[in-house]
Each structure stands twice: as structure tokens, then as C-alpha cells.
Amino acid sequence: MLTRFVGARVIDPVHATPDAVRDLYVRDGRIVSGPRDGEPVHRTWDAAGAIAMAGAIDLHTHIGGGKVxxxxxxxPELGREHPLAATEVCGACTMGPAPSTLATGxxxxAMGYTACFEPAMLPVNARQAHMEMGDTPIVDKGAYAMLGNDDFLLRLLADGADRREIRxxxxxxxxxxxxxxxxxxxxxxxxxxxxxxxSLDVDEAHVHYGVTPRTILRELARAVHDLGVPHPLHVHSSNLGVPGNVDSTLATIDAAEGLPIHLTHLQFxxxxxxGDRRFSSAAARIAEKVNASPNVSVDVGQIMFGQTVTASGDSMLQYRNARHGRPAKWVVMDIECDAGCGVVPFRYRDRDFxxxxxxxxxxxxxLLIRDPWRVFLTTDxxxxxxxxxxxxxxxxxMDGSFRxxxxxxxxxxxxxMTALGSLEREYSLQExxxxxxxxxxxxxxLEDHGHLGAGAAANIVIYEPHPDPEVMFATPRWVFKDxxxxxxxxxxxxxxQGAIHTVKPDFDRGIERRLKTWFEQxxxxxxxxxxxxxxxxxxxGRAPRLAVHACRARSS
Amino acid sequence: MSLREATCAFCGLLCDDLEVEVAGGVLRVVRGGCARSEAAFAALGEPAAPPPRIAGQAATLDAAVAAAADVLRAARRPLIGGLDVDVNGMRSTLALARRIGAVVDHADGAAKYRNLHVLQEFGGITTTFAEARNRADLVVLVGDGWSRRFPRFLERIVAPGASGAATAARRIVTVTAIDPATRMALPKGAEVLALDAPLVGLPAVCTMLQALVEGRPVQPARLAGVSQEALVRCAEWIRAARYGVVVWSAADLDWPHAELTVQAIARLVRTLNGSTRFAALPLAGTDGDLTANAVQTWQSGVPLPASYANGSVDFDPNRYALRDVLARGEADALVWVSSLSGAVPPPASGVPTIALTRADVRLGMAPSVQIPVATPGIDASGHLLRSDKVITLRLPRLRENGLPSASTVLDALLGQLEQRC
Amino acid sequence: MSALKFVLRHTPPSAVDVSGLRPALLAGKSRKEITKLPLTGWNEIHRVGDLFSIRGDDAQRVVVDGADERLLRIGAGMEGGELTVVGTAGDYLGESMRSGTIVVRGDVGTFVGAGMRGGRIDVSGNAGAFAGSGRAGTLQGMAGGAIVVRGNAGDRAGDRMRRGLLLIEGNAGDYCASRMLAGTAVVLGRVGIDAGYLMRRGTLILGRSPAELLPTFNHNGWHDLLAIRLLLESLTVYGKRFQSFARSRPSLSRWLGDLGCDGKGEILIAPGRP
Structure with missing residues (x-):
């Protein structure tokens, strides 16, 4: 079965001609370069005048797991205010601040996303996270396991464990x-x-284990790097939301000692x-550092005005920020010698300073971080x-005057107090x-995602150009998944149902002996x-398949 | 005969260290058992696969599913209750509920809602088993469900010396009166303070403790039935704890508006965290209540009890509680899904009833359709949420009896309904 | 013009949301249009004309006659006008209403006036539990307006109440004014157990001494303060029983609490028979 998409302007930054009108061919859920000799085209989609892009990927979105x-x-009072009615193919669900898994998928x-990654899966809660993601239909999924607050690792670091053991x-x-x-x-x-x-600053010692965040960051970044895991250590820095946290964020970048790290929801x-209110923007300092540090990538965690709910593993800071939450009800949890979580609703208001x-x-x-390959579009x-x-x-x-x-x-x-008014940059479609x-x-x-070259998964979004990019991106004409x-x-x-994406780096299973004892104790x-x-x-995870991505171990 | 490692599905502790002897399909707990699990395993008896029944008459599975589909086609306002199921059982239940516009509630919804209500109208600071096991220097025990309903809770979580991390000797407060045998079971070596409050006095005990902890000008002597001295000492212990944990089972707090008492406990915990660490550890998870609610919540965005009427989902404990819906005479069919303990039979409702039950469950009155299904963790593998709502454990299958899972039957039923429309 | 009257033809098989029968939504519609308006039951959509026979034409004065407890959310979201209910009203009558008047000649179900912001509800009979409270999951109950219950109210009357008046001529059930945040509740008859539990602020006035008060309320003396007198005086517009209560100029016994929950609320108790 060969399908052809005709006439779209294909925006595909990975390839030699990143912006050109060309036809796309799909066979068995994959993009192919064209028909084989004499192969008939079974179906043609006329996309003349439209814009084609690969399916979008959200690399940091809390879609599954206990805290969501x-x-x-x-x-529930906000969920029931936003019902999504059942349709021929969709079940009844709700789209509140924490949408149901069905609504999420x-x-x-419908917005053209075909893969979503849950960034804060507690290892002890992994089954439930995979179950929730499994009930998030259509999109592919994957999850990042949280480490660095688990008593096992902190004990290893406190005891000065060997790097191989940590790895x-x-x-x-x-x-x-x-x-x-x-x-x-x-x-x-x-x-x-x-x-x-x-509170715990980057160079402050943990009161029980005596270990500093700097050590934890460095050792985890190294382990991830040495194992050859493609995604660098994903870092939610210290002091989230605290005025003056620019210093600990800069210290966090230094703690990586040049190894790749990804700083998430950098805005926070x-x-x-x-200023009079002792709260100001340090975006320029941060952007300057990021621009000068090729080992660093970031996602922004933009806030948008309106009601939402914050769900984070960071119980320490969620507890601290809970008094600002609305409506005034919140949950903080200590979790199983593994991590924690805090859930605090927030109502962001444009009239609030x-x-x-x-x-x-x-x-x-x-706008200040120059390289679009290192800054990702997220609201966390x-x-x-x-x-x-x-x-x-x-x-x-994209639209400076709207901004x-x-x-x-x-x-x-x-x-x-913001330099925003003086920033003229406008993102291009390509960016x-x-x-x-x-x-x-x-x-x-993900070698076969994010582009429209031969061999890629046929995740294709056809947009109708519109002077208002919000209209264009909100409701694409067609979205194809595989x-x-x-x-x-x-x-x-x-x-x-989408696939689950994982990695499985090589390691010495001898570590299980020590873990077994730890679990028993x-x-x-x-x-x-x-x-x-x-x-x-x-x-x-109700997954038709497990997509295991390659790791290339590095020695250090 | 063989020995199998097992995870016990019969209370929310989900102990995964059981060893079960399997002889001709008969199961006997030989290690890690407790009064509850030993009785529950013994009650399972020999593996049997009795036939489904239509109005009491034996039938094939296909015929029973077809008959059940006929019942639902004729119904306009179906109610789905029980929900004593594992994750996949609940997933299939909800797919059916969406298809037929059902109202859905757990058999034991009222007890579950006591805690949920406080989450929704106050919030909470909670902890999990391993945190309590490793860090708690004070454990405040409310009611006696921690012993009666969760028999290994003390042994696994509270007994000092269970782990290396908590160094100081543990203090234990028993807030309400408990029987001597339960008292004897408290860990040796722990410093114990008994308030011996009557259970019904708990609402005022909780607010009195809050007032004492905050240093308000109250007269503890006005609280009838509790020693003033013990109350004051209890407040001191609570304030002095470095990591205190308060434990209750909502099923124990079985009086109208007991959720207010739970809120008082949650409030006390929140206050204490202003200066020290303190957390709630409510015990639940038995009969699939937490599992059913979790799956409902993630799939739909709102918890139980819920209505899927008119192709839309709505949450309202005031309108959709199982027993209230039946009492109002609105439902015209009942689907009862109960594959785990089978302890709660479908309520007599006078409406056509489809019952998915354990093989060993004999119902007093023959429902329209009864289909025996596999018990998760016994005749089929499955997944359940543990009491602390973070851990989901896999229940491996222990024996073969050829019964379909609840999920398989419900999916077949849904398939039938979709086929002919 | 005569009041627009909806007479229930038959009890529907399941509860029906009739919040659509409120003045603002009916205004300017022809009889024919009104007849066709949908009302949602459990997997069935009723047309107004199927459930009710319709008379009259003044949408600012709506009457629901022969009401049944399966009629839910009567007058919910009202923003003006008059609504009269004859019969028994179901749950959530006047939920989230902002202004206007609802008069019920009969009883109402649970959560009457839940989350209301303004307007007035007057119930000649009894009210179910959670009068003047808020829907499950919300943090606040009624935040304005007045609810008057001439008969008895169920448990938890005034739960989470934020502002406004809740006036009960008869008795109230258990946990009256639980978690009250502010506002005034008055019960001329008896209250059940544990009145004022987790009350943070606000005023609960009791016409009779309760059998027992929570030990986390402290006695603060007898009061005949000007502020209290003015408050009582303001109640006289709500009918004879409140008039005679206010004019008896009771010296009130004042209790402060709940000390297990901030303790800034007050229960004022008139002397007299327990």
C-alpha cells in the first residue's frame, strides 16, 4: 500500500532541502523515497498549498504517573467543568487543568503531536506511569526515570562508591x-x-548523607554520558521558583563539568x-551562559495565564510554594525512599506582578537563546x-507585534522590568x-522521528497556512500517525495505540546483589x-511495540 | 505439589513475600501469611470452572455473554457496581461504561470517599510504607483497622529493628481503645501511649489535639472519656516527633460525616509540618477500591462515583453513590463486577442483573446472568494498587482453572454491543 | 401577562436537570421554542413540552408546579427574575444563583443554594443536607444572598459557608456550620451534634441551647452588643419568627471556636429551653 502526499511545502530541517515543495510517499507506516518500479499509488492526498511537517514531539509533559x-x-470541580463529549471514536472524558489520559491523547x-515524554517517572511508581501512558491513546510515549533523591544512590555517594557502581x-x-x-x-x-x-543549595550538604547537589549532578551526568544514553541528564535545578535562583542555576551548569545536560523548565x-519587590528577570544572564555552553540544552516551561495545576517531584519546593496556590488545596508526599511529589493548583494572572x-x-x-536546536517549546x-x-x-x-x-x-x-519589548526576534516556521x-x-x-526522510515513521502533519500562526497550529488539516x-x-x-520508547544500555548485573540486600533491609x-x-x-502500556533506542557506551 | 512465590491480593498491603503451596490446585499459605490471607487462600478451595448461568440455568460463555448483551440492550439506565477488580478489569469496565452510559461506583464507595473528600476539599501531606518503615520515630494509630483489616501492618512497617535507618526507639500512640490482644501485638521495646478514646469521640479528640499542639487556651478536661494527662502528653509527643506518621483505615470511621474527622487529622498534619515533618498514612486498597478509583480518575479525569450518561462524564458523590441510585429506583439494569474477594454480593435491586463473580461465589437469588471469572493473583495474573497509592504490584497467576478474566468477559460483552449497532 | 407556568405531566424515569427553566434562558422565546427546549436525563433528552404542560407567558415570573424530587438544579445559575416551585424540589435548587428570588412551596433536596452568590431562596418546608454549602470538591459554600428554610434543615447546614445568610426556623441536623468560613447562620430550633466543627470564622446563632457544645469552643460571656443587636434587627425582614426572636432582645451566650481550627468563629446561644 503506497500513499502519496502531493504538493505540500515540506518543512523538514534535518534534510538538505529543508523547505521545498515536494511529494511524500508512505508505505506500511513509513516514509519511503518513492514508488518501486511499477508500484501503484493506492491513495493520494492533495496537499497543494499546504505545509507539511513531521509529527511534533513534546519532550517534557507530565502525562502519566501518580502525581498527575x-x-x-x-x-474534580474543574475537571467536570471541562467535559469532552464522546464521539464516534472517542470516549467521554474531561480536559481540566490535569486532563484525563484519554483527553491528553x-x-x-489533534494538534499534530505524535510523541510525548513523561519527564518525571518515579521508579517505584513506574508501573502506574506506564499504565496511564498506555491509556493515553494515539501518541507514542516514553518516560524519564527520576534518580538523585533515592536513598540507595545517596548512600552510594556518601560511601564514596565507585563510578562503575553508580553507572x-x-x-x-x-x-x-x-x-x-x-x-x-x-x-x-x-x-x-x-x-x-x-532548602538545599548546590554546594550545601544534605543533612543526613552529607552529599551536595553538585556531586549528585556531576555523578549522574557522567553515568548517563558514559552509558551512552542519547538524552543527556535531564535536570530540574535546585530552588525552583525562588527569587535569586539564577545563581544556583548557573552553578548547576558548572556542576556538569562540560558533560551534556538538559535544563528543564528553565523559566522557573x-x-x-x-527591584523593589526583590523579584526580577535573570533571563539575560542565563541565556548568555547557555549560548556559551554547547553541552547545555534547555526547555523553557513557559507560563500561560489562567488556571492550572502544578505537579512536581520537588516536594521541598512545592511545599514552600504551596501558600501561593489557588484554589488553596494541595498535596505533598514523601515517597518510598525514592522521591516525593507535590501538587499545587495555580492561577496565573496577567495583572499579577x-x-x-x-x-x-x-x-x-x-528569544535570547540563539540556537533553536538547544531550546525546546514547553509549558512543562x-x-x-x-x-x-x-x-x-x-x-x-513568531509574531513580534502580537507579543x-x-x-x-x-x-x-x-x-x-522586562527587556521583552526590545527583543525583535521572530521565530521562523523553520525554527x-x-x-x-x-x-x-x-x-x-529517536532516529526515525522528527523528520520526513525515507525510513522515518510516517507521522505527518498537514497545516493550512494562515496569517495567524495560532490558528494554523491549533487545528492542522490532517494528522497522520504511522x-x-x-x-x-x-x-x-x-x-x-502508540509505541513505548526506551533505552537498554549494557551494564554489569552484579549490582543486583547489592540492590537485593538494600530492598530487603x-x-x-x-x-x-x-x-x-x-x-x-x-x-x-498497551503498546503494540517497544522501540528500544541505541546507546553507544563511552569510556571515561 | 509445588511451592510458589505469591503476592497476596486480599488486603491493601499487597504483601509480596508469600510462599504458597499448590497441591492439585489447592492453595495453602506456608510463609508470610496472616489470619486474613490464610483464611482467604483457604476459602478458594479447589480450582473449579463452573459454567455461566442464565437465569440460574447452566450455559456456555458465548450464550451468557449474548444474554448479558440482550439485558444491556434492553436497558436505558445501567448501573455498574462492585469494581472489586484489577487494573485491566477496571479498564474494560470503563470501556463498557462509556459505551452504555452507565453510572459507576465501587461497592465500598462510602468508606473510600471519606479520604477522597478530604483530598478534594483540603489536600494532604502523606507518606508511603517504606518512608514510614525507615524514618518514623512516632506512629499514631487511630482505630484498630491497622491490626484487624491489615494484619501485617505492624510487622512489616512499624516493628522497630525492621530497618537500619530509624535509630531511635519508636514511640507509638494508640488513640482509640483497642482490645488486649491487639495491644499485646504492639512491637516490644516501643514506648507506647494509650489514649483509649472511644471511637465515636474521635472528632473532638482530633480537634482537641490540634488546639493543644498550637497552644490554644483549651481545657482538655472538657473532653469526656479521655485522660487529660494522656492528651497533653500525646500533644507533646506529636510536637517532638522528627518524622511522625498518623495511620487510620477509613473503613473504621464508620459514622456519618466522618470525613470531617479525617480533615481534622489532615489539618493537624499540615500544621505540624510548619516546624517538623509529619505525614498521614491512610490504609486502604482492599477489594480493589484504590485501583478502581485510580483507573477511573486517569481515564476520565474525575474520580468515582461517576456517571457516563449522555456521552459525557460527571462526578458527584451526592448523586451517583451506588446505593442511592438503587434506592431512588432510577437504574434499570445492574452490572456487578467482583473478581477479587467476592465478599460483597450484588445488592438486591429488583432490576435485571449481570454478575461477574468468583467461581466459588453462590448468590442467594439467581441473577439474569452470572459469569464466573478468574481471580487476579490466583487464577490469572493482574495488577493492583497498594494502600499508599504509589506502588502498583503485579500479581502472578498461581494456578490454572480455565476461567476467563473479568476483562475478557467485559471486552466480549462490549464487542457484542458494538457489533449490532 | 401571566406567570410562565410549567406543570409536570409525569414523574420522569430518572432525574432531570431543569436548570434551563430559568427566567434569563426563557426570556424572548416563543411558546413553541420553549416546548422544544431539551432537558437532560440519564441517557435521554426530554423536550420541555413532553415533561411539562405550559401556561402563561411572563418569563420573568416562572412557576414550576407539581415539582418532583427528580427535578434537579431548579433555578441553578439564576440571574434575576422570580421562580416559584410548588411541590418537592430535587437537589441543587438555586445552585450558583447570582440574583433573583426562588420561592418553594414544599420541601427541597440536598445542597439547596450550593455556591450561591446572591439572591434569595425561601423554602416553606424542609431542606435536605448541605443547605448553603458547596458542591463536592469546591472550597467554599454559599458566598452571598439569603436562604430561608421555614421547616427543618438536614445535616451540615452552612458547611463551608463564605458569606450571606442562612436562616432556619426549625431544627438543623448534625455538624451545623461545619467548616464555616464567614457569614451568618441562624437556627431558631434545635441543632444536632457537633455544631461548628472545624468552624474558622463566621457566626452561628442558636435559638435554643444545644445539648452539648464541642470542647474546643470556649465561653466568652453574655452579650447584648450593638453589633449583635443590629444583626438581629436585620433579620426581621425574613418573617415573623425572626421578628419575634430579634424583638425578644435576647442576651446571647457567646462561644468562640473552633479552637481546633483557627478559632475565630462564634456561636451565639439564646437563653431558654435546651
């Missing part, structure tokens, strides 16, 4: 939880909070303490705002395609119960 489900349970697909433990975790990357959240801080430590970590400045800081970062869904606001965010990036209009409406004190497709695929090691039409003009047409489940094998993850 706590957020849903916490806010439907709306992402084996990291690899073992990726296997046991079926993850594609490793994330660290407030390195050591979540654990320190359990010992009643209320780019705050100074200038802090919220307005946060909004501006996010946009400053987008749902923490900064729902993923459904991406088209609006794209418009803010200035909005800037004129926000809290004037905040507007006066949007890089930051939402090509670059996330590359940084995750060659199948899944959405048309915002309406879901088919509900296939400290945990409340056995090591065998903890591990998820391939068959089980496909059952939990």
Missing part, C-alpha cells in the same frame, strides 16, 4: 523501569526535606532579586499551562519545526516485584 493522577483527583494528536545502578534503573532517560529533580533536596531540611530557574514577570522571563529565554504541562496553549505560544514567538500587544496588557510594573520536531527527536535519540489519518481539522478520526516490596520486563510493560 493526584492532581486530577484533587480538582486526543488533544495532542550500573543508573543502567539497572533504566531497564527495571523501562525508561528512555534519567532525570534529577532538585538533586538531594527531596530527600533532605524528609529530614526537615527546608531564571529569577533575580532586583510576579506571574506577569514569569511570563516575560519565559519569552526572554526563548500542566505546570506552566496546558499543552493546548502551544499554538498561542508559537504565535507569541508587544500582550506585553502592553500585563502588569505594568512587570512590563517595566518552530526544529524546536518542536527535529531537535527533540535528535536529543532523545501513516494512518488520526485527526482532521481538530477532530479525532482514529484511535490507534529498607523497602516494602521485593526487588523482583519492582522490576518491569518487556512483556509486562507492553501489557501495562
Amino acid at each position: 493522577n493526584i492532581a486530577r483527583g484533587l480538582l 486526543y488533544r495532542y494528536a 550500573d545502578y543508573v543502567a539497572w534503573t533504566l531497564h527495571a523501569t523501562q525508561a528512555i532517560a534519567i532525570k534529577v529533580v532538585n538533586a538531594g533536596g527531596i530527600s533532605a526535606f524528609k529530614f526537615n531540611q527546608r 530557574h531564571s529569577y533575580g532579586t532586583e 510576579v506571574n506577569a514577570l514569569q511570563w516575560a522571563i519565559g519569552l526572554e529565554l526563548f 504541562h500542566p505546570n506552566g499551562g496546558p499543552f493546548t496553549s502551544y499554538p498561542h505560544l508559537i504565535k507569541l514567538l 508587544k500587544d500582550v506585553l502592553a496588557r500585563i502588569n505594568p510594573e512587570a512590563a517595566a 518552530i519545526a526544529i524546536m518542536t520536531r527535529a531537535a527533540p527527536a535528535r536529543i532523545l535519540g 501513516g494512518e489519518l488520526v485527526a482532521e481539522r481538530g477532530e479525532v478520526k482514529a484511535v490507534p 529498607h523497602h516494602t516490596q521485593s526487588l523482583a516485584s519492582f522490576k518491569i520486563d518487556d512483556e509486562e510493560v507492553c501489557e501495562c
Whole structure:
């Protein structure tokens, strides 16, 4: 079965002609260079005048796992206000601040996204995370396992363990939880909070283990690098949301000692303490450092005005920020000698000084960081705002005059403290395609995603050009997932199940002996119960297949 | 005869260290058992695959599914209850509920809602088993469900010396009166304070403790039935704890509006975190209640009880509680899904009933259709959420009896309904 | 013009949301249009004309006659006008209403006036539990307006109440004014157990001494303060029983609490028979 797409302007930054009108061919869910000799074309889609891009990829979106489900349970009054009615192919569900898994799959697909990555999977909660992602239809999924607050690693570091041991433990975790990357959240801080430590700076010692965040960051970044995991250590820095956290963010970059790291929701970590309110933008300093550090990639975590809910592993900072939350109900959890979580609803208001400045800081970062291959479009869904606001965010990036209009409406004190008004940069379609497709695929090691070359998965989005980019990106004309039409003009047409993406680096299984003893002494489940094998993850995750991506081990 | 490692599905602790002897399909717990699990395994008896029944008459599975589909086609307002199921059982239940516009609730929804209500109208600071095991220097025990309903809770989580991390001797407070045998079971070496409050006095005990902890000008002597001295000491212990944990089972708090008492506990915990660390550890997860609610919540975005009427999902504990819907006489069919413990039979409702039950369950009145299904963790593998809502454990299959899983039957039923429309 | 009257023809097989029958949504519509308006039941959509026979034409004065407890959310979201209900009203009557008047000649179900912001609800009979409270999951109950119940109210009357008046001529059930945040609730009859549990602020006035008060309320003396007198005086517009209560100029016993929850609320108790 050969399908042809005719006449679209293909924006495909990975290839030699990144912007050209050309035909695309799809056979068995894959893009091919063209028909074989005499092969008939079974179906032709007329895309003349339209724009084709690869399916978009969200590399940081909280779509599955216990804390998202706590957020849903916490806010039923907001969920029931936003029902998504059943259709021929979709089940009834809701699209509240923490949308249901069904709504998440439907709306992402309708918006042209074909792969989503849960960035904060607690290893002890991995089964549930995979189950929730399994009930998130259409899109492909993957998850980053959280380390760096687990008592096992902190004990290893406190005891001055051998780097090989740390590397084996990291690899073992990726296997046991079926993850594609490793994330660290407030390195050591979540654990320190359990010992009643209320803040932890990059060079401050954990009150019980004596280890500093700098050590944790360095050792994890090295382990991930040495194992050859494609995605660098995914870092949620210390002091999230705290005025003046620019210093700890810069120290975090230094802690990597030149090894690749990815700083996530950077907006929440780019705050100074200038001005009467002791809260200011430090985006320029951060951007300068990122521009000068080729080992660093970032995603922004833009905030969008409106009601949302923040769900984070960072129990220490969520507890600290909970008093700002609205509606005033929140959950903080210590979790199983592994990590923690905090769920706090927020209502970001454009007339509020802090919220307005946060909004501006996010946009400053987008505009000041030069390389679109190293800055990704996220709202840290749902923490900064729902993923459904991406088209609006794209418009803010592409349309300078629109941006200035909005800037004129926000809290004037905040507007006066941002350089946003002087930043003229406007993103091109090409740059949007890089930051939402090509670059996330590359940084995750997904060889067959994020581009439209032969061999790629036939995840194709056909947009109708429109003077308003928000309109164009909100409702693509067609979205194809593995060659199948899944959405048309915002309406879901088919509900296939996506694959699970993982990595499985080589390691010495001897580490399990030490882990087995640790589990027996400290945990409340056995090591065998903890591990998820391939068959089980496909059952939990309802995945037709497991996509295992290559790791190229490096020695150091 | 063989020995198998097993995970016990019969209470929310989900102990995964059981050893079960399998002889001719009969199961006997030989290691890691407790009164509850030993009785539950023994009750399973020999593996049997009794036939499905239509109005009491034996039938093939295909015929029973077809008959069930006929019942649902004739119904306009179906209710799905029980939900004593594993994750895949609940996934299939919800697919059916969406198709037929059902109202959905767990058999034990009222007890579950006591805790959920407080999450939704206050929030909470909670912890999990391994945190409590490794860090708690004070454990405050409310009611006696931690012993009666969760028999290995003390042994696995509270007994000092269970781990190397908690160095100081543990303090234990028993808030409500408990029987002498339960008291004897408290870990030796722990410093114990017994408030011996009557269970019904708990609402006022909780707010009194809050007032004492905050140093408000209250007179503890006005609280009837509790020693003033013990109350004051309890408040001191609570304040002095470095990592305190308060434990209850919502099923114990079985009086109207008990959720307010749970909120008082949650509030006390939140206050204490202003200066020290303290966390709640509610015990639940038995009979699939947490599992059913979690799957419902992630798939739909709102918890149980819920209505899928009119192609839309709605949450309202005031309208969709199982027993209320039946009492109002609105439902015209009942689907009862109960594959785990089978302890709760479908309520007598007077409407056509489709019951998916364990093989050993005999119902007093023959429902329209009864289909025996495999028990997760016994006759089929499955997954359940543990009490602390973070851990989901796999329940491996222990024996073969040829029964279909609840999920298989529900999927077949859904297939039938979709075929003819 | 005569009041627009909806007479229930038959009890529907399941509860029906009739919030559509409120003045603002009916105004300017022809009889024919109104007849065809949809009302949602459980997997069935009723046309207004199927459930009700319709008389009259003044959409600012709506009457629901022969009401049944399966009619839910009568007058929910009202933004003006008058609505009269004859019979038994179901749950959520007047939910989230902002202004206007609802008069019920009969009883109402649970959550009457849940989350209301303004306007007035007057119930001649009894009210179910959670009068003046808020929907499950919300943090606040009624935040304005007045609810008057001439008969008895169920448990949790005034739960999470944020502002406004909740006036009960008869008795109230258990946990009256639980979690109250502000506003005023008055019960001329008896209350059940644990009144004011987790009350943070606000005022609960009791016409009779309760059998027992929570030990986390402290006695603060007897008061005949001007502020209290003015408050009582303001109640006289709500009918004879409140008039005679206010004019008896009771000296009120004041209790402060709930000290297990900030303790800034007050229960004022009139002397008299327990």
C-alpha cells in the first residue's frame, strides 16, 4: 500500500532541502523515497498549498504517573467543568487543568503531536506511569526515570562508591523501569526535606548523607554520558521558583563539568532579586551562559495565564510554594525512599506582578537563546499551562507585534522590568519545526522521528497556512500517525495505540546483589516485584511495540 | 505439589513475600501469611470452572455473554457496581461504561470517599510504607483497622529493628481503645501511649489535639472519656516527633460525616509540618477500591462515583453513590463486577442483573446472568494498587482453572454491543 | 401577562436537570421554542413540552408546579427574575444563583443554594443536607444572598459557608456550620451534634441551647452588643419568627471556636429551653 502526499511545502530541517515543495510517499507506516518500479499509488492526498511537517514531539509533559493522577483527583470541580463529549471514536472524558489520559491523547494528536515524554517517572511508581501512558491513546510515549533523591544512590555517594557502581545502578534503573532517560529533580533536596531540611543549595550538604547537589549532578551526568544514553541528564535545578535562583542555576551548569545536560523548565530557574519587590528577570544572564555552553540544552516551561495545576517531584519546593496556590488545596508526599511529589493548583494572572514577570522571563529565554536546536517549546504541562496553549505560544514567538500587544496588557510594573519589548526576534516556521520536531527527536535519540526522510515513521502533519500562526497550529488539516489519518481539522478520526520508547544500555548485573540486600533491609516490596520486563510493560502500556533506542557506551 | 512465590491480593498491603503451596490446585499459605490471607487462600478451595448461568440455568460463555448483551440492550439506565477488580478489569469496565452510559461506583464507595473528600476539599501531606518503615520515630494509630483489616501492618512497617535507618526507639500512640490482644501485638521495646478514646469521640479528640499542639487556651478536661494527662502528653509527643506518621483505615470511621474527622487529622498534619515533618498514612486498597478509583480518575479525569450518561462524564458523590441510585429506583439494569474477594454480593435491586463473580461465589437469588471469572493473583495474573497509592504490584497467576478474566468477559460483552449497532 | 407556568405531566424515569427553566434562558422565546427546549436525563433528552404542560407567558415570573424530587438544579445559575416551585424540589435548587428570588412551596433536596452568590431562596418546608454549602470538591459554600428554610434543615447546614445568610426556623441536623468560613447562620430550633466543627470564622446563632457544645469552643460571656443587636434587627425582614426572636432582645451566650481550627468563629446561644 503506497500513499502519496502531493504538493505540500515540506518543512523538514534535518534534510538538505529543508523547505521545498515536494511529494511524500508512505508505505506500511513509513516514509519511503518513492514508488518501486511499477508500484501503484493506492491513495493520494492533495496537499497543494499546504505545509507539511513531521509529527511534533513534546519532550517534557507530565502525562502519566501518580502525581498527575493526584492532581486530577484533587480538582474534580474543574475537571467536570471541562467535559469532552464522546464521539464516534472517542470516549467521554474531561480536559481540566490535569486532563484525563484519554483527553491528553486526543488533544495532542489533534494538534499534530505524535510523541510525548513523561519527564518525571518515579521508579517505584513506574508501573502506574506506564499504565496511564498506555491509556493515553494515539501518541507514542516514553518516560524519564527520576534518580538523585533515592536513598540507595545517596548512600552510594556518601560511601564514596565507585563510578562503575553508580553507572550500573543508573543502567539497572533504566531497564527495571523501562525508561528512555534519567532525570534529577532538585538533586538531594527531596530527600533532605524528609529530614526537615527546608532548602538545599548546590554546594550545601544534605543533612543526613552529607552529599551536595553538585556531586549528585556531576555523578549522574557522567553515568548517563558514559552509558551512552542519547538524552543527556535531564535536570530540574535546585530552588525552583525562588527569587535569586539564577545563581544556583548557573552553578548547576558548572556542576556538569562540560558533560551534556538538559535544563528543564528553565523559566522557573531564571529569577533575580532586583527591584523593589526583590523579584526580577535573570533571563539575560542565563541565556548568555547557555549560548556559551554547547553541552547545555534547555526547555523553557513557559507560563500561560489562567488556571492550572502544578505537579512536581520537588516536594521541598512545592511545599514552600504551596501558600501561593489557588484554589488553596494541595498535596505533598514523601515517597518510598525514592522521591516525593507535590501538587499545587495555580492561577496565573496577567495583572499579577510576579506571574506577569514569569511570563516575560519565559519569552526572554526563548528569544535570547540563539540556537533553536538547544531550546525546546514547553509549558512543562500542566505546570506552566496546558499543552493546548502551544499554538498561542508559537504565535507569541513568531509574531513580534502580537507579543508587544500582550506585553502592553500585563502588569505594568512587570512590563517595566522586562527587556521583552526590545527583543525583535521572530521565530521562523523553520525554527518552530526544529524546536518542536527535529531537535527533540535528535536529543532523545529517536532516529526515525522528527523528520520526513525515507525510513522515518510516517507521522505527518498537514497545516493550512494562515496569517495567524495560532490558528494554523491549533487545528492542522490532517494528522497522520504511522501513516494512518488520526485527526482532521481538530477532530479525532482514529484511535490507534502508540509505541513505548526506551533505552537498554549494557551494564554489569552484579549490582543486583547489592540492590537485593538494600530492598530487603529498607523497602516494602521485593526487588523482583519492582522490576518491569518487556512483556509486562507492553501489557501495562498497551503498546503494540517497544522501540528500544541505541546507546553507544563511552569510556571515561 | 509445588511451592510458589505469591503476592497476596486480599488486603491493601499487597504483601509480596508469600510462599504458597499448590497441591492439585489447592492453595495453602506456608510463609508470610496472616489470619486474613490464610483464611482467604483457604476459602478458594479447589480450582473449579463452573459454567455461566442464565437465569440460574447452566450455559456456555458465548450464550451468557449474548444474554448479558440482550439485558444491556434492553436497558436505558445501567448501573455498574462492585469494581472489586484489577487494573485491566477496571479498564474494560470503563470501556463498557462509556459505551452504555452507565453510572459507576465501587461497592465500598462510602468508606473510600471519606479520604477522597478530604483530598478534594483540603489536600494532604502523606507518606508511603517504606518512608514510614525507615524514618518514623512516632506512629499514631487511630482505630484498630491497622491490626484487624491489615494484619501485617505492624510487622512489616512499624516493628522497630525492621530497618537500619530509624535509630531511635519508636514511640507509638494508640488513640482509640483497642482490645488486649491487639495491644499485646504492639512491637516490644516501643514506648507506647494509650489514649483509649472511644471511637465515636474521635472528632473532638482530633480537634482537641490540634488546639493543644498550637497552644490554644483549651481545657482538655472538657473532653469526656479521655485522660487529660494522656492528651497533653500525646500533644507533646506529636510536637517532638522528627518524622511522625498518623495511620487510620477509613473503613473504621464508620459514622456519618466522618470525613470531617479525617480533615481534622489532615489539618493537624499540615500544621505540624510548619516546624517538623509529619505525614498521614491512610490504609486502604482492599477489594480493589484504590485501583478502581485510580483507573477511573486517569481515564476520565474525575474520580468515582461517576456517571457516563449522555456521552459525557460527571462526578458527584451526592448523586451517583451506588446505593442511592438503587434506592431512588432510577437504574434499570445492574452490572456487578467482583473478581477479587467476592465478599460483597450484588445488592438486591429488583432490576435485571449481570454478575461477574468468583467461581466459588453462590448468590442467594439467581441473577439474569452470572459469569464466573478468574481471580487476579490466583487464577490469572493482574495488577493492583497498594494502600499508599504509589506502588502498583503485579500479581502472578498461581494456578490454572480455565476461567476467563473479568476483562475478557467485559471486552466480549462490549464487542457484542458494538457489533449490532 | 401571566406567570410562565410549567406543570409536570409525569414523574420522569430518572432525574432531570431543569436548570434551563430559568427566567434569563426563557426570556424572548416563543411558546413553541420553549416546548422544544431539551432537558437532560440519564441517557435521554426530554423536550420541555413532553415533561411539562405550559401556561402563561411572563418569563420573568416562572412557576414550576407539581415539582418532583427528580427535578434537579431548579433555578441553578439564576440571574434575576422570580421562580416559584410548588411541590418537592430535587437537589441543587438555586445552585450558583447570582440574583433573583426562588420561592418553594414544599420541601427541597440536598445542597439547596450550593455556591450561591446572591439572591434569595425561601423554602416553606424542609431542606435536605448541605443547605448553603458547596458542591463536592469546591472550597467554599454559599458566598452571598439569603436562604430561608421555614421547616427543618438536614445535616451540615452552612458547611463551608463564605458569606450571606442562612436562616432556619426549625431544627438543623448534625455538624451545623461545619467548616464555616464567614457569614451568618441562624437556627431558631434545635441543632444536632457537633455544631461548628472545624468552624474558622463566621457566626452561628442558636435559638435554643444545644445539648452539648464541642470542647474546643470556649465561653466568652453574655452579650447584648450593638453589633449583635443590629444583626438581629436585620433579620426581621425574613418573617415573623425572626421578628419575634430579634424583638425578644435576647442576651446571647457567646462561644468562640473552633479552637481546633483557627478559632475565630462564634456561636451565639439564646437563653431558654435546651
